[in-house]
Amino acid sequence: MRSKFLRILTSLCLILAVAVVSIDAHPKTVRISVTKNGFSPGSLNAEVGSPLTLIFTRRSREGCGDKVVIPSLGITRNLPLGKPVTIKITPRSEGTITFSCGMNMYKGSIVVQEH
């Protein structure tokens, strides 16, 4: 009897915890242009546990922005000229996530903080 009550209580707590986490998330979308000068913006902020949508658009044939790489997440995407490319991530810990062009010349950073 008592253990059943505890099991139900535990389940309710878990459901509540999941609900609180999802209510607390602040989804964010950032559009990033890739030109011959690099990424713009080159630095952005994000929150732990909040979905982040990055939309990269290469705007210049010049330079080497035909690819974006996020090494720590194992992500590599081609950037066709003028075609928006969406990358969705949800940072799980504080710190800086870097991204770059295919040759690591253009650099950008996502600064992740608890909110």
Ligand SMILES: [Cu+2]
């Ligand atoms: Cu490059």
